[in-house]
Each structure stands twice: as structure tokens, then as C-alpha cells.
Amino acid sequence: AGHEVAQAAAALPPFELGRRRRPDPADLSPAAGRRPVKIAARGRERLLYGRREVDLARVEQIVEEAQVRAIGHLIHRYAERHAHHPTLEAGLAACFAEVEEAGPDGLTRGRRGDLALPRPYEVAAALNRMRQVAWLA
Numbered sequence: 164a165g166h167e168v169a170q171a172a173a174a175l176p177p178f179e180l181g182r183r184r185r186p187d188p189a190d191l192s193p194a195a196g197r198r199p200v201k202i203a204a205r206g207r208e209r210l211l212y213g214r215r216e217v218d219l220a221r222v223e224q225i226v227e228e229a230q231v232r233a234i235g236h237l238i239h240r241y242a243e244r245h246a247h248h249p250t251l252e253a254g255l256a257a258c259f260a261e262v263e264e265a266g267p268d269g270l271t272r273g274r275r276g277d278l279a280l281p282r283p284y285e286v287a288a289a290l291n292r293m294r295q296v297a298w299l300a
Contacts, residue, residue, distance in 0.1 A: 185254065186290050187297040188246035193239050202239060204231035210289060212238065222288045229279035234289045236270035236278065237262075241286075251290070255283040 193200050193213035203211040207228050208220040212235050219225055219234075240258050248254035259280075262269060267278040290296065 183250040183252070184298040184300055185246065185248070185251045186242075186293075187299050188242045190293075190296040191238060191242035191246070193235070200239065202232070202235035204228045204235070207231055210235050212293070215293060215295060217289055217292050219289060219292065222285055222292075224285055225281060227279055229277055230281040230285065233267060233270065233278040234281050234286050237281075237286045238290060240270055251287060252283075255286055258286075259283060 193202050201211065201213050205211055205216070207225050207230070208218065210217040210219055210231050219231060225231060225234075237255075237258055240261070241254050244261075245254035245257045248257060262280065267280055268274045268276065270278060
């Protein structure tokens with residue numbers, strides 16, 4: 164019986180993930196009116212990104228406000244420099260490679276010392292919660 168099950172499983176088509184998507188960079192501008200960039204944390208559960216407020220309350224892996232600030236700056240960096248990558252995963256990998264080289268303060272102008280790096284998963288979760296963002300295939 165086990166041999167028959169193995170044969171049946173081998174006959175199945177290979178599993179394929181759905182289309183890989185990435186956010187439309189045109190929807191990721193943090194500009195707020197005449198002010199060019201507005202990125203701020205409101206505790207560890209809210210990200211202010213331009214005029215948008217992103218609810219991160221259900222992203223349990225975020226443990227401090229400094230991570231929320233870093234998420235906002237990583238999204239901005241992704242939109243500015245890495246949105247051309249074919250997938251979100253590749254674009255975020257390029258962002259994190261830059262940060263690994265320059266440190267978290269490389270995401271902002273000057274040394275701030277108030278950023279704590281999240282994982283790429285938390286940045287992707289924040290992007291997924293930005294309801295106004297269109298996704299490209």
C-alpha cells in the first residue's frame with residue numbers, strides 16, 4: 164500500500180507558489196503635503212508613513228518602537244532604491260544588505276541612534292497592511 168501511495172504522489176504535478184508580487188513603488192511615497200518625508204512611530208503598534216497610519220498591532224514579533232521607525236525607513240529605502248527588483252523578497256534582501264554594510268543609521272540622514280532592525284518579515288507585514296498600496300505581479 165505504501166508503494167502505491169508513493170507512486171501516486173510522484174505522479175502529482177510539482178507544487179508551485181502563487182505569483183510573486185511586489186508593491187507598486189508609486190504608492191510608497193512618504194511625502195506629507197509640502198514636507199518631503201514623514202516617517203514616525205506611534206508606540207510599537209502604529210507606523211506613521213506620510214499621511215498613512217499603518218496598524219502593526221497584530222505583528223507580534225515587533226517588540227519596540229525603534230523597530231517601527233526602522234520599518235518605515237526600510238520601506239522608504241525599498242521604494243527609493245530597490246523597487247525595481249522582480250520580487251519584494253529580492254528588494255528587501257538588497258535593502259538589508261545595505262543596512263548590514265552601513266548600519267541602521269544609514270537609513271536616515273545623520274546619526275540618530277533610535278532605530279532597531281526588524282526582520283524582513285516584519286517589513287513585509289507592514290507593507291501588506293498598507294491598504295492603499297497596489298501590488299504588481
